[in-house]
Amino acid sequence: MITLSGPVIGFDFGTTRIGIAAGQAITGTASPLPPISARDGIPDWQVIETLIAEWQPAAIVVGIPLNMDGSISDMSRRARKFANRLKERCQRPCYLIDERLTTREAKQISLSRGGSSNFKENSVDGIAAQLILESWFESDQLISSETRLEDLYGIGRN
Numbered sequence: 001m002i003t004l005s006g007p008v009i010g011f012d013f014g015t016t017r018i019g020i021a022a023g024q025a026i027t028g029t030a031s032p033l034p035p036i037s038a039r040d041g042i043p044d045w046q047v048i049e050t051l052i053a054e055w056q057p058a059a060i061v062v063g064i065p066l067n068m069d070g071s072i073s074d075m076s077r078r079a080r081k082f083a084n085r086l087k088e089r090c091q092r093p094c095y096l097i098d099e100r101l102t103t104r105e106a107k108q109i110s111l112s113r114g115g116s117s118n119f120k121e122n123s124v125d126g127i128a129a130q131l132i133l134e135s136w137f138e139s140d141q142l143i144s145s146e147t148r149l150e151d152l153y154g155i156g157r158n
Contacts, residue, residue: 006058009051010133011086012102012125013062013079015041019125022055023133030133032126041078045089052090060092062145063099063132072149083145094145095136096152102131 004025012019018038023030036047052060062083065075080096087094109127143152 004058007055008059008061008133008136009055009057010061010129010136011063011082012099012128012132013041013065013075013082014038014125015075015078017123017125018043018082019123019127019129020051021126021129021133022057023130023137025058025137028134028137030130030137032130035123035125035129041082048086049089052092057092060086060090060094061133061136062086062094062096063102063128064096064149066098066100068100076149080145080149087145096143096145096147097132097136097139097141099128099132099135102128102135 006024008023008025008030010021010023010030012021016038017035019035020033021030022033033051036043060083062079064079065073067073067076083094083096086092103124109124
């Protein structure tokens, strides 16, 4: 179990929207925040920097969307690149975690709460970020965003 003092911000990287959640390691819980728009995976960095200034997180967590067989995808690499840019811009420790199936689970959670199945309008990105962050709190691994994915995952090396 991860132990840090202070808030932690989690991100669910996407090319058109990026989900965000804030949580506390001490309770192991997180809450979704409104997602931010992205253009081909590039966010409005000012919005993120304002969020970081407001929350003053002890750490940042970014989900890595591996393929179902554990191999590295193009999106995995893009999410890691996003994590490293966050670390550089925000000057906070940034960690990675496998986030397979979080969007699927987030959709199920939203539907069970009576949400619309039009996920373009009914964003589940914040719920996915919440699941990523809570999964990281339960983990015992601190994988720095600078770690090469090929060094972490034996499948999918190019």
